[in-house]
Amino acid sequence: MPTRDPLALEEQVCFALAVASREVVASYRSVLEPLGLTHPQYLVMLALWQHDEISVKGLSELLHLDPGTLSPLLKRLESAGLVSRARSASDERTLAIRVTDEGRTLRQRALDVPTTMLERLGMSTDDLATTNAVLHRIIDAAHESVTA
Structure with missing residues (x-):
């Protein structure tokens, strides 16, 4: 049996x-195009559909994105009429992001995206759950190693 090379690319x-x-x-691109969304914009919309309203800081933490990276995404989504940005009534320093009615309508059109992607990737819902669990363990472990 050949010895495995720990520095081999495939390892x-x-x-x-x-x-x-x-x-x-890249596989998401053609699925999201009819919705007028890029993949990063889709991730933002997923978070907002789940939370309806969230601070930029909260969204940044949820998506593991720097606020500087998030800001242009939010501006484009606002220009498209999908979200609104406004200062929080309770804390003027906090910028709140809300889904607009148009953004809620887009959610209905996006309901087919997960099923379409499972089909494209040849995965079952069980495969997805297993893959997600492994990836989240990797994310958590990598985050721990960086912050330790």
């Missing part, structure tokens, strides 16, 4: 994750 989880991420995001 690296970072390589597999990077390639999988690029390929999956």
Whole structure:
């Protein structure tokens, strides 16, 4: 039996994750295009559909994105009429993001995205649950190693 090379490219989880991420995001492109969303915008909308209103800071933490990266996404979504940005009534320093009626309507059109993507990736809902669990363990472990 040949010895495994621990430095072989195919043995690296970072390589597999990077390639999988690029390929999956590219696969979303044609599914999201009719909705007028890019993949990062879709992630923002998913978070907002779940929370309806959230602060920029809260959204940044939820999506693991720097507020500087998030700001242009929110401006484009606001220009498209999908979200509104306003100062919080309770704390003037907090910028609250809300889903607009148009954004809620878009949610109905987006309901087919998860099923379409499962079909494209040849995955069952059980496969998805298992994959998500493994990926979240990796995310948590990597986050712990960075903050430790």
